[in-house]
Amino acid sequence: MPALHRRPKKPNQDLAKLLTESGMSRKSLAQRVNELTNGRTAYTHTSVGNWIAGMVPRDPTPALVAAVLEERLGRRVTVADIGMGEVQRPRKDIGLDFLRNPDDALRLAAEYWSTVDRRTLLTAGPFAITAYGSPVSRWLATPADPAVPRFGGQRVGRTDLDELWAAAEEARQWDSKFGGGNWHASSVVECLKQRAAPMLLGTYTESIGSELFTVTAELARVAAWSAFDMGHHDVAQRHFVQALRLARSSGNLQTGCYVLATMSLQAFLRGYITEAIDMAEGAYERAKHAAAPRVLAFAKLAAARAYGRAGDERAATAALTASENLIDSIRPGTPDPEWIGYLTHARISADAAEIFRDLENSAAALRWNQQADAMPPGVYTRAVGIRLAVVGTAHLQANDLDHGLATGTRALEILSQVRSARAQDYVRKFTNSLDPWRHESQVADFIQRSRLALAGV
Incomplete structure (x- = not known):
């Protein structure tokens, strides 16, 4: 009795895609499946064409097809991947x-x-x-x-x-x-x-x-x-x-240092300050004799940001200074990977403005901001927009509504161009800082515009 087939509702695009990726011909796939059954099957290129058209062979052929493609691609391929079984959700x-x-x-x-x-x-x-x-x-x-x-x-x-x-x-x-x-x-x-x-x-x-x-x-x-x-x-x-x-x-300890320091930023921005400090400082200490200065500067900057959010101005300043000194230590011939070339004094200054904003030291935040102006908004759009939101908040901390609102407006214009929940959080924080002036007409107008802009992102 010939092998029966079940026909799905549409052609098997998953199988077609994987077959193309593998570089195998329909004939070679059929031959390899026949080999795995020790000649008990006699599939041909026509059989494979039928499978791609939507026909599903009896077991165990689907598993054998997946095994052949896995063998060729060098990665795990399941029956679900080739469109011949139920999709399994990852654990x-x-x-x-x-x-x-x-x-x-x-x-x-x-x-x-x-x-x-x-x-x-x-x-x-x-x-x-x-x-x-x-x-x-x-x-x-x-x-x-x-x-x-x-x-x-x-x-x-x-x-x-x-x-x-x-x-x-x-x-x-x-x-x-x-x-x-x-x-x-x-x-x-x-x-x-x-x-x-x-x-x-x-x-x-x-x-x-x-x-x-x-x-x-x-x-x-x-x-x-x-x-x-x-x-x-x-x-x-x-x-x-x-x-x-x-x-x-x-x-490569340098790579691990960079990854762990980035993880610390996530932890601190989610409110786990102590853990973030431990992660950033641990990344630095573990790699300080192996990583390039700019990578170590990133770890120290991550620590500075967490210290700032914790309200520890002395520790934040020390870590920030260490980050700047590491950048200054770079000389011709010093290991300096291209993938972290964005970390310049201008970028450190932008983060420093946020650190001192968090410490409610608006004067220091505004001083640091002056050094961050060199960052091009067309390249670092999100970073520039976030910095402006931070600086706007610092102006409001200094009870300077006019400068604060003007800066916040620029931040909103820039950040409305990016798709970033984190950026939206910075705009919301700035908007919340406007609460003492909420009855002012220009403030009410900004709040309305920010709601409309964020809704469209």
Whole structure:
């Protein structure tokens, strides 16, 4: 009796896409499936064409098709991935594991990025500081795995790494200019899923492997920051944990320092000040003899921001000074990675304005702001807009409504161009600071305009 088939409602685009990606012909896929059944089947290119048209073969053929594509692609492929089974939702804690064993960690990372897509992520829950406990402590205890070659799926080389670095740089630029909700943010996750994840289980030398883990960690960090910027805090945590574990796999303390310091910013902005201080200072101390000065300056700046929110002006000033001194220490020939070139004195000054705004020292906040004017709004759109919202609040702290409202208006004009929940929070904080003047006509007009502008973002 011939094998019966079930016909879905539409053509199997999932299978067609994966087959194209694998580079296999329909004939070679059919032959490989026949080999796995020891010749008990006699599928041909026509059979594969029928599957793509929507016919589903009897078990165990769907599992064998998935196995062949997994073998070819070098990453996990399920029956659901090829459109021949029910879609399985990822387990609730996926992405939060920081595994000790290097091989297990790579397999988990490949699985995570292969199975987590943007639609799934948008259903995630709130921020939980406890989720960072084990990952942070394990990185601080052992920040670097030994470098080893790997023999697996596709061969990874310099061209592959250059492509990933280019994707990371482009993603950073889009995030800075348009916010974490820009359409390009989803392409970062797609790059991790389609390009980086298969490479993790590929074939590469020690040096290529180390750089592969470094650039994948940076892609994951960018994806995490974009998710956080849009208020998807639990999603950001999962991305951050995977970024930190990949940083450890790379053996590069500098990468881990940068990821952990960025994680501390999320913690402090979510109100976990003490934990944020520990994370930022831990990142600095663990990498101070290995990381480039600009990376260490970022860690100290993250600590300064948390100290400022905690109301500790002495500690905030000391950390801020340390950050500036590290930037000043850079000389020709000093290690200075391009991917953190944005951290200049102007950028530190912008953050310093917020630090002293938090300390309710409006005079100091406004002095620091004068040094931050060099930041081009067309490049760092969100950062410039946020700084203006902060400075506007500092003017209001000094009871200067005219300057405060003028600055806040500029902030609103700039931030209405970006898709960022974090930016909206800064506008709301500024608007709340206008409460003592809420009966003034120009204030009421601004509040109305801000509501309309934010509703459209």
